[in-house]
Amino acid sequence: MPKRIREERNRGFYDEKAERMGCVERAVFKGQEALKILTYAYENAPGYKKFLQERDIHPGAVKDIGDFSKLPVLKKNRMPSLHQGNPPFGGFLAVPVENLKRIYVSPGPIYDPEGRKEDYWGLRKCLYNVGFRPGDIVMNTFSYHLTPAGIFLDEACNGIGCVTVPTGVGNTEIQAKTMAGLRINGYIGVPSFLLSLIKKMEELGYNTTEELAMEIALVAGEILSPSLRKGLNDYGIIVRQAYITADLGGVAYECPQENGMHISDDLYIEICDPVTGEPLPAGSIGEVVVTDFSNECYPLVRYGTGDLSAIDEGECSCGRTSGKLRGIMGRADEVTKIKGMFVHPRQIDEVAARFPEEVEKMRVLVTREGVTDIMTVEVQLKKGREGTDLLKTSIEEKIRESTKLRGNAVFVAEIPEGSKKIEDTRKWQ
Numbered sequence: 001m002p003k004r005i006r007e008e009r010n011r012g013f014y015d016e017k018a019e020r021m022g023c024v025e026r027a028v029f030k031g032q033e034a035l036k037i038l039t040y041a042y043e044n045a046p047g048y049k050k051f052l053q054e055r056d057i058h059p060g061a062v063k064d065i066g067d068f069s070k071l072p073v074l075k076k077n078r079m080p081s082l083h084q085g086n087p088p089f090g091g092f093l094a095v096p097v098e099n100l101k102r103i104y105v106s107p108g109p110i111y112d113p114e115g116r117k118e119d120y121w122g123l124r125k126c127l128y129n130v131g132f133r134p135g136d137i138v139m140n141t142f143s144y145h146l147t148p149a150g151i152f153l154d155e156a157c158n159g160i161g162c163v164t165v166p167t168g169v170g171n172t173e174i175q176a177k178t179m180a181g182l183r184i185n186g187y188i189g190v191p192s193f194l195l196s197l198i199k200k201m202e203e204l205g206y207n208t209t210e211e212l213a214m215e216i217a218l219v220a221g222e223i224l225s226p227s228l229r230k231g232l233n234d235y236g237i238i239v240r241q242a243y244i245t246a247d248l249g250g251v252a253y254e255c256p257q258e259n260g261m262h263i264s265d266d267l268y269i270e271i272c273d274p275v276t277g278e279p280l281p282a283g284s285i286g287e288v289v290v291t292d293f294s295n296e297c298y299p300l301v302r303y304g305t306g307d308l309s310a311i312d313e314g315e316c317s318c319g320r321t322s323g324k325l326r327g328i329m330g331r332a333d334e335v336t337k338i339k340g341m342f343v344h345p346r347q348i349d350e351v352a353a354r355f356p357e358e359v360e361k362m363r364v365l366v367t368r369e370g371v372t373d374i375m376t377v378e379v380q381l382k383k384g385r386e387g388t389d390l391l392k393t394s395i396e397e398k399i400r401e402s403t404k405l406r407g408n409a410v411f412v413a414e415i416p417e418g419s420k421k422i423e424d425t426r427k428w429q
């Protein structure tokens, strides 16, 4: 099959009407659907009803979407104990168990039910909109047992007319040979494994210019660094990310602009304070809280994913009008609130990575003077490097860019082995 030109993969929408919907219209639609699923969940999922009753909340108190944040956030990390307290789904299943098609088992253990509805996980639009097209021969390297990733992406491939090669995890050499032998042109999996497969092909003596047919990759489940994306792009491969979870399916996907992931049209998403559950001002970093209004088997309302992100609103030049998640920035339980802003350890690592020649290690100390938080950034330099004023200033600038906070950089002889990235010594009286 001739190589598809990049433009062909970048053109077109899975569901143009929905994806180009006016922003106001979409907000109204999502608000209405979120309220409907709340009532539905309360009436049909006894576990959810109990969850609200224990907190003395009745859906009647939520008159419009402005009241939605009165509902408690149902934290994903509480699900294993809720499930175990009332097996198998903690009463959160809204249909008889025999209506299910599959039940997946994720670490926790946490059980994820799958209903029989077509495209149950909403992943077809993810695949199509990142650039997969009918007829692509796709190797799916996600696991096909226990957890859902392998099977649900396999079904989505079938749903849009791709040919799937279900290779699953591991067996690098067999997979590399298969990739060449079948002239596979689509990849689904973690990004680092795709690079390992290509390296393995080279090691086995294949000529990647002629025998590597790979054109498009959907990657998830691992951070895609700019250098890894570039490394794969250099082999002529389009690499796009999606945010997919075992309980919600396709949450968001990258478009050809590759600068954020468009939020799926069947989810109502808020970015919230991980502690209080209050929605944060537009553009802030916080926990991704999802209400899935397309799922009548397992209706999740204000479900706290534990993942951190921020939403960019506004037009995207691809033509889609939905907001974009700015990537997954870490886990919500790892953040520290400093001067009202959430800071994640990964942001500290990112700043350190901006100074590969000079900086060995970096950590943040948070203290308090009166009512003011003080952020001190300790910097351990590489051997033989000197802590100049110029370096101090540029580190402080990068800290401000990344965290939106002013920090004081100090050079120290050594940051103790095993110390936390953010050391919070504030005392709360």
Ligand SMILES: [Zn+2]
Binding pocket: 255, 256, 257, 262, 316, 317, 318, 319, 320
């Ligand atoms: Zn876009």
